[in-house]
Amino acid sequence: MDIKKIEKEFKTSIKTGLSTKEAKERLKKYGYNEIPEKKVHPIIKFLSYFWNPIAWMIEIAAILSAIIKHWVDFIIILILLIVNGVVGFWEEHKAENVIEYLKQKMALNARVLRDGEWKTIPARELVPGDVVRIRIGDIVPADVILVDGDYLVVDESALTGESLPVEKKVGDVAYSGSIVKKGEMTGIVKATGLNTYFGKTVKLVEKAEKVSSYQKMIIKIGNYLIILAVILISIMVVVELLRGRSLIETAQFALVLAVSAIPAAMPAVLSITMAIGALNLAKKDAVVKKLVAIEELAGVDILCSDKTGTLTKNQLVCGEIIALNNFTKEDVVLFAALASREEDADAIDMAILNEAKKLGLIDKIKTYKIKKFIPFDPVIKRTEAEVTNDEEFKVSKGAPQVILDLCNADEDLREKVKKIVDELAEKGYRALGIAVYKNGKWHFAGIIPLYDPPREDAPLAVKKIKELGVNIKMVTGDHIAIAKNIAKMLGIGDKIISISELLKKLKRGEIKEEKFDDIVEEADGFAEVFPEHKYKIVDSLQKKGHMVAMTGDGVNDAPALKKADCGIAVSNATDAARAAADIILLSPGISVIVDAIQEARRIFQRMESYVIYRITETIRILFFVELCILILGIYPITALMIVLLAILNDIPILAIAYDNVVEPKLPVKWRMKEILILSTALGLSGVVSSFLIFYISDVFLHLTIAELQSFVFLKLILAGHATIFVTRIRDRLWRKPYPSKLLFWGVMGTNVIGTIVAAEGIFMAPIGWNLALFMWLYAHVWMLINDEIKMILLKRLKID
Secondary structure (H helix, E strand, O other), X not given: OOHHHHHHHHOOOOOOOEOHHHHHHHHHHHOOOOOOOOOOOHHHHHHHOOOOHHHHHHHHHHHHHHHXXXXXXXXXXXXHHHHHHHHHHHHHHHHHHHHHHHHHHOOOEEEEEEOOEEEEEEHXXXXXXXXXXXXXXOEOOOEEEEEEEEEEEEEOHHHHOOOOOEEEOOOOEXXXXXXXXXEEEEEEEEEOHHHOXXXXXXXXXXXXXXXXXXXXXXXXXXXXXXXXXXXXXXHHHHHHHHOOXXXXXXXXXXXXXXXXXXXXXXXXXXHHHHHHHHXXXXXXXXXXXXXXXXXXXXXXXXXEEEHHHHHEOXXXXXXXOEEOOOOOXXXXXXXXXXXXXXXHOOHHHHHHHHHHHHOOOHHHHHOOEEEEEEOOOOOOOEEEEEEEOOOEEEEEEEOHHHHHHHOOOOHHHHHHHHHHHHHHHHOOOEEEEEEEEEOOEEEEEEEEEEEOOEOOOHHHHHHHHHHOOOEEEEEOOOOHHHHHHHHHHHOOOOOEEXXXXXXXXXXXXXXXXXXXXXXXXXXXXXXOOOHHHHHHHHHHHHHOOOOEEEEEOOHHHHHHHHHOOEEEEOOOOOHHHHHHOOEEEOOOOOHHHHHHHHHHHHHHHHHHHHHHHHHHHHHHHHHHHHHHHHHHOOOOOOHHHHHHHHHHHHOHHHHHHHOOOOOOOOOOOOOHHHHHHHHHHHHHHHHHHHHHHHHHHHHOOOOOHHHHHHHHHHHHHHHHHHHHHHHOOOOOOOOOOOOOHHHHHHHHHHHHHHHHHHHHOOOOOOOHHHHHHHHHHHHHHHHHHHHHHHHHHHHHHOOO
């Protein structure tokens, strides 16, 4: 590109840069060089926790309680509502603080030419037209057109997923977020903020919206209970009014019953359960940004994992050295090491020097003196060094073809080297040619294969993730040969496809969308992937009914992280990746994902147990009270008892967040049909047991109505708490794991309180301790009957 044209286009000069005044004007026009975040005011964010279907139900319950002046009930419901909001808000706020801290540590500065002087300014203040200097170790602060200098070697892996460095020269664009590995050049800022390659990728994130399965579950349960309550209570009101019952008295009881039907504690219990899990994950270096992400992770059955820096180290190492022309492997590494410089921190140089250390050549290398060193140049594509100790000679390393030309190699050697290079390429290796100059000519000494190796913990992590029933698919921008080699090393599988080629076929009409989705579903990994491809892969898998998690660290991963059911930003991820993700890992690699999945599934089990319990209790109380009124024409419990029941039933159940559970071996999901069938069956069983005790009380015990109501109240308390022991595991209730001490004693404590209230007649007619003890025996016999019903249904419904 013509430098003068570039200067003219951006109205700048590479000799003086922009003036301070002009820079300020452009800053007003283009804005800061940063990705703007849509920050929600903390108060608005807090209030958002009270704007969803289940929250509306609870708010209605609070309003109804206030209307009928049941202030104790009103206060309890209000507390539960606030607890739910505070827990969710606080957990997300903590996660955001961690992210903000990490971002501050990574704040960038830029070397810029302003008013003819070089200055260091915050990178966010750069504007198009600014003249900047970038050198080794720098993070490129904006999209920059290179206009002066020899060359740059940059790492664009955070942007493209390519693990190998890319060479840049005058006229090329260095992209914002890439890292300079070698060289120093001057450039003119072409684009900033959202207009950079980085920024345009972030825009893709805005397209990715999702509704969690947790939210869907809450809505389904809410709808089920609301419809059930409305139908039953409406029937009761109509019948009672036809019987001549007072409108005020009927309405008051109907409102109280409506309050009891709404699971006021459910969001609080579920939020606290997830918050406890988030705390456990934080101890394992996994920051949960959104609590619902834990529940999503429990159901994930496909993990799309970024390769570079996640499954691999994102650093080059040497493969098996190939020596030629009577040279040894040690000779080849020695020559290559002499043609390298540690101070340049070049990825290839460091790989060779590390290999030299493994072979014990460092002391020998120190005996040589480097008289002259010619660093790598994208034009000549090799490095060269003049070396001396007992004799003088030269060494060089670079692209095999370049080294062959340097050696003036014959056809036989060229064919031999070409065959080796092709074989290495098929295995995913990059070949480096090595030569030595002795006796007046260059000699081709050998080939060093280079590759980005898997992380040490990756193969075991992949194995464990697969054992958890999660299919792992590798996603990389690298060439298909490299992808296949790494996938083989990690045990991921051999069905690696080029997504670029597949999409071309789709575009040309050679395959249909359905076929594309089938191929994506069957693949073990994807190579030659661009940002929009990752998004497409996740979308395709979701259309096939899969719950998809996506790991990534770069800008190129952000859209897919946002689109995925659970986006996971690995350690050292870019701001864009962290912003798009649901979970952020602070430790390198994916081993912590194994812990995260296991913890998520334990949390899910606790949540599912509580949901079954809560629906069961609502059905038990609603149907029993409704049928007693319709069939027998009496109120089996008073409005006050319903309020006490709600308090004593739900508060101790908060301890379920700490319960011991069996960790599912496979991905889990909300099977609403099975949950509703199981909870409805257990609820109706409770109705039968309640009518039976009602019959016993009337026929054999001859209790008055007031005593009968107290007796039934105690039954509902004890049977309700016994239900949680039935629903907490998918096995016989006496099998391991046993309930946690906190849950057990929390339940027993409220059972004792309920017993004292009924036996001594606090707020109700006393029934005495003999009847109270009888009820303990009766409730726990029915607990065993309900456990048998549960086991029959689990077998019929084929629930694990």
